[in-house]
Amino acid sequence: MTETTGPHPAEAENNTEAENNTEAESNTEAGQRPALHRRISTQLYAGIFGALALTIVAGVVSWISFTNISKSQNRVNEESVPELAGAFRLAELSNSLVAAAPRLTTASPSQFWTISEEVRTVRQEFKKNLELLDSENPEDVHVLGIKESARTLEINIATITSDMPHYYNLTRQIEVLQSQIPALHDQAAGIILPAIDDQLFFQVTGYRDLDSEPVDASTRTSGDELLLYRHLNALQADVAQVSELMGSALIASTAEFVEPLQESFESVEGRIRISLASVAASEQMVPELRSAVNELLALGRDDQSAFKVSVDRLEIIERQNELLAQNQVVAVELLDEVRALVEAARDGADQATENSAQTITTARILLVIISIIGIIGSGLISWLFVGRVLLRRIGRLSGRMRTLAGGDLEEEVEVSGRDEIAEMASALEVFRRHALEIQRLNLVEELAQELSSRNDELQSVLEELSQAQDQIVAREKLAALGEVTAGVAHEIRNPLNFINNFSAASAELLEEMNEIVEEFSDDLTGEQRDLLEEINQDLNDNLERIQSHGNRANRIVQDMLLMGRGGGDTQLTSINDLIHEHSLLAYHSARAQDPDFQVTLEEEFDPDMGQLEVVPQDLGRVFLNFVANAGYATNKKQKELIESGSSEANDYSPTIVLRTRRTDESAVLIVKDNGNGIPPEVAEKIFDPFFTTKPTNEGTGLGLALSNDIIREHGGTITVNTEPGEFTEMVVELPLTRSSS
Known part of the structure; x- marks a missing residue:
């Protein structure tokens, strides 16, 4: 796209001042120094003053007509244009406040006061512009709507600002608890685990320590000793569980998730109290155990417990999210009211323009009727002054307004002179700059959204890369496991082969023995023959079982080799x-x-x-x-x-x-x-x-x-x-x- 360039605003202002100075010098040379010599009505009156009597009457009519036009124009310049400018400034400041709210909620403690001061400055300017607009239009329904939306926006920003110090305090408390909970758990576990080991050693060997005499088996395996061992194990598991419950509460994403964790904590706490009471009844109770466990449980009970701190912090986050969402809705409502106010001001300007046009038409008709004799002079004045100066400037200004409505915001509005048309051109230039600034802000928002989308894509790619890396590590571990499995399976196969081979050889030897027994069967009694057949059958059955289980063990070894190897052909x-x-x-x-x-x-x-x-x-x-x-x-x-x-x-x-x-x-x-x-x-x-x-x-x-x-x-x-x-x-x-x- 080709960028349209124009004169720099400073250069345009200098050119305008030069033109005005030239006009002032010309007026000085002509000897015209009235107080209102810059007004269009005054210039027309001075031009007609030297005409005939009828021309004087026509001049009076023109004076009255153009005075009405000036009033309409002043109403546009003094009421409609400032109202438009104030409304647009309010919309800009409201967008700044809505955009600042997420910055407050995501700011670090070191950044918060800087951002808060910036927001306070914007709020003061917003309030000042709102009061100015309210003083000019106190009963306007759109101004009342803007005031209501602004009041809601102010309250939301103030609530967010006041919540943040408490949020930072809760965050610091959570960080402290996240370090205290593992430390106290490790302290308690460091007492419980040796106690479990000592109790197990006592039940197995009967020694309380290496210097004491062993206790007899009936005493060390009694129900009380077994119950003590069981309570110590239960105490170890419950201490780990309360630590895990409090840790889960500190990283919970919603307040509703914390309540069941707290109920579970209270249930586990009851079991811990029972276990502590049972262990306390034993002579093997470690004095520091109760203190360590009580310190850990205290982190989940008082007003500054892990559950209470987590719920308070999550409630602040939820409230801030609701306020941010409400800010977006309020900003949209405020912009709607601003648009309605702009439309009302525009309608007033259109009505003033229409009245001006009607006044001009009436004046022209009267001037034609009254000034028949001086029509040539009046025609020359109208053609030379009104047509070639005023209407041409108004036409250029109207054309520039149409190009602005069509979207061309790059070219500056030409401002010449110091009359009402120049003021309209200046107001239009201010409108153009504001519209161009809003357009650039929208472009910045689009670029920010695109950048956020790119960041999300990069994050997704990073996660996929991490998963691929984890899979590679896992496959390397399986490969190492396969090598170990293959070695173990090879060592097991050798004795399995001996078992299978010798069981087969034993079966052949039994067959040969049966043949020999058959040869000497006549020398054996019936009882001896039955006994030999029974022994022979038992041996055959045993050999079949040995071969069956040997083959089964061989298949298991084969499966282990296949598993350890992994992959393979279909x-x-x-x-x-x-x-x-x-x-x-x-x-x-x-x-x-x-x-x-x-x-x-x-x-x-x-x-x-x-x-x-x-x-x-x-x-x-x-x-x-x-x-x-x-x-x-x-x-x-x-x-x-x-x-x-x-x-x-x-x-x-x-x-x-x-x-x-x-x-x-x-x-x-x-x-x-x-x-x-x-x-x-x-x-x-x-x-x-x-x-x-x-x-x-x-x-x-x-x-x-x-x-x-x-x-x-x-x-x-x-x-x-x-x-x-x-x-x-x-x-x-x-x-x-x-x-x-």
Whole structure:
């Protein structure tokens, strides 16, 4: 776009002053020095003064007519134009106040007073302009509407400004609590954990310390000692839970989320009091334990508790958001009132212009009737002065107004002379500059919005890059795990081969022994023969079991090698067999880690499922993860029921249901458990890399993330159906035909 250039405002002003000085010099030379010699009406009257008597009458009529025109013009200049300028200035200042409110809410403590002072200056100027507009039009309905919107805007800004110091204070309190809570938790844990270790050492060995004599087994395994050990463990878990509840309250996003956290805190506090009372009854009570725990609990009880401080801060944030939204609405209402005021002023100006036109027409008719004799002189005056000077300037001014209405704001309005037309041109130039400034402000806002959009895109790309980096790290860990697994599996295979080989050789030796026994069967009694046959049958049965379990162990080793290796080529695989084998592998793995682990595996396989083209190692890893997680959930729920002494513990049976179903378009594979389920806020994150609800030493948070990647590589999807406290169901849907990509 070609930029239209014009004279610099300073140059234009200098040119105008030069023209005015020239006019003043000409008037001085002509000897005309009336007080109102710059007025158009005065110039017309002076021109007609020397005419005939009829021309004098015509001049009087002209004087009256043009006086009315001057009054109309003055009304436009003195009322409509200032009213327009004041309204536009109010709109500009209201936009500044609305824009300053978010700056106040996001300012740092060091920046707040600087921004607050800027806002105070804008508010004072806004109030001054509003009072000026109100003094000129006290009863105007649009001015009253502007005052009401301005009052609401002022109250909102004042509320936000007064809330911010309290908000900063609450923020500092939250920072202090976020450092105190972990410190007090670590202090309490540093006392509880040694006490647990000492109690466990005493129950196992009977020694309270290395210098004392051991206590007999009946005393150290008594119910009181076991109950003390249990209370110490419960106290450790509850102290960790209250720390986590207070930490969650401090980072909560809404005040409604804090109330259930506080209720949970009060419940856990009751349990802690019970545990402390039980531990206090023992001689092994650590004196500093009660003090450390009470200090931690105090952070969640008094008026400056983590829950109260978090709720107060969130309420301030919500109130500020409501005020910011209300400011936007008030700004729109204020602009609407300003537009209505501008329209009213414009209508007044149009009416004044129409009256002026009517007055001019009437004056011309009277001048023609009265000034028949002096028509030539009057015609010359009208042609030379009115036509060539006034109307040409008015035409140029009117044309410039039309170009401004068409959107051309770059070219400056030409201002010449010091009469009413010059004042109109000056007012139009002020309007043009204000409109150009508003246009530039809109362009700045558009650029700011585009920059914000670019920043959001860059943030999204950064998050994707971070996820990719996490996946690379996870795959490197799995590769290292594969190497270790391969080495262990190789070492296990050697004794397995010996077991299988020697069991087969033993079976052959039994067959040879049977042949020898048959040769000497006549020398044996019936009882001896039956005894030998029974021993032979038992040995054969034992060898078959040895071979069966050896083969089974060999398959497990093979699966471990495949799992550790990862990836591989696609091949037709029986889905039912794959799920069966890996569910057993997960079960025995859990049994190896926890001998008390028990779960019932129920298989509801579709007999028509058949084979699918998949990567068996990868897909097996998925169901190994699913079954392992399901077993962990059911085992955890059973232990919690037992520890709580609930009557449901006897009725609860840990169960995992494995179900397959083949449809016309896909294969649906389901793993369902009757554990504690997954809370909604956790269910949204379970597929994020390194996200886990297990303790640090029991889970890495990679299993489900890798499982999700594997299913997507197979062209399928994973859906989680869960009911907290009831069940969790992992549903995998795979296409019957694998895509070539």
